[in-house]
Amino acid sequence: MDHLQAIRAFARVVETGGFNRAAQSLQIPNATLSKSIQLLEKHLKVKLLERSTRRVTVTSDGVAYYERTKHLLAELDEIEATLGRARTNPRGRLRVDIGGSTASGLLIPALPEFCARYPDIQLQIGVTDRTVDVIGENVDCAIRSTAEDGALISRKIGSLAWATCATPAYLARHGIPTHPQQIIDEDFPVVGYFSAHSGVVQPMHFLDHGKPLEINPRCNVMVNESNAHLAAALAGIGLVHTLDFMVRPAIERGDLGIVLEAWQPKPLDVFIAYAPSRQLSTKVRVFVDWVTQLYKNIPGPPRNS
Numbered sequence: 001m002d003h004l005q006a007i008r009a010f011a012r013v014v015e016t017g018g019f020n021r022a023a024q025s026l027q028i029p030n031a032t033l034s035k036s037i038q039l040l041e042k043h044l045k046v047k048l049l050e051r052s053t054r055r056v057t058v059t060s061d062g063v064a065y066y067e068r069t070k071h072l073l074a075e076l077d078e079i080e081a082t083l084g085r086a087r088t089n090p091r092g093r094l095r096v097d098i099g100g101s102t103a104s105g106l107l108i109p110a111l112p113e114f115c116a117r118y119p120d121i122q123l124q125i126g127v128t129d130r131t132v133d134v135i136g137e138n139v140d141c142a143i144r145s146t147a148e149d150g151a152l153i154s155r156k157i158g159s160l161a162w163a164t165c166a167t168p169a170y171l172a173r174h175g176i177p178t179h180p181q182q183i184i185d186e187d188f189p190v191v192g193y194f195s196a197h198s199g200v201v202q203p204m205h206f207l208d209h210g211k212p213l214e215i216n217p218r219c220n221v222m223v224n225e226s227n228a229h230l231a232a233a234l235a236g237i238g239l240v241h242t243l244d245f246m247v248r249p250a251i252e253r254g255d256l257g258i259v260l261e262a263w264q265p266k267p268l269d270v271f272i273a274y275a276p277s278r279q280l281s282t283k284v285r286v287f288v289d290w291v292t293q294l295y296k297n298i299p300g301p302p303r304n305s
Contacts (some may be wrong), residue, residue, distance in 0.1 A: 016138070078112075092120075094122065094124065094142045095120075096124070096140060099143070169237075188217065207265050226242065261301070
């Protein structure tokens with residue numbers, strides 16, 4: 001039995017909550033993983049997991065064993081990450097999860113520079129607008145707009161301005177709102193954005209003399225993906241309220257016109273989140289440093305626009 005492989009297999013089952021996801025994350029057959037854990041239990045002479053046809057439960061001995069060994073695995077990963085060539089030339093697979101708009105509008109266009117600097121890192125970009133389970137899905141780090149998961153280390157990497165806009169043809173047809181409340185009072189067509197997870201339509205947020213103002217307009221068209229949101233705006237379907245970097249190129253081309261600039265809310269804080277066990281990984285550290293600089297370099301909306 002490969003004792004270390006068996007411990008890693010057991011840890012992944014605990015973290016992912018099941019054999020199938022653990023085997024997928026370790027890229028080994030399910031049968032191999034199951035056999036490793038059986039041999040580990042035989043070696044320890046204790047039951048680590050209770051298996052049934054519907055679920056896997058960690059025993060009290062299993063919980064105690066996981067709590068002690070997870071620190072050893074993290075320390076081993078740190079040692080391997082800082083030895084020899086890995087210190088100056090990090091390598092290996094790096095899984096990063098990110099939303100659709102920031103992937104296509106910010107991260108991917110800048111990747112050639114990262115890939116040239118770190119040619120031995122194989123980036124695996126997961127593009128989704130849902131909140132991924134960083135630990136359970138074996139993700140190295142995720143870029144998100146909240147820092148609410150207490151199980152993760154979350155580091156602020158920047159902030160993104162908001163914009164409300166529509167096509168010139170739309171504005172010529174419906175007029176230009178000068179106050180957010182007009183959107184509701186005068187029934188301006190709006191392209192809504194709804195959560196793929198909950199189905200809830202996101203309100204439009206503004207600031208009225210420093211106080212938050214929330215608008216919930218009627219939306220005949222709603223989407224749940226940020227690139228589709230931009231496409232709907234360009235099609236002239238309605239006003240969109242979105243992150244400025246998404247629409248700034250279209251605004252500068254004249255394809256979209258910005259409105260209600262003086263009412264925009266505070267910029268959206270952006271964080272990068274990762275499991276505590278990954279904080280000492282060289283490849284995670286260099287990516288975090290690189291993406292932090294990337295966000296610092298994002299230009300804000302022109303002050304005189």
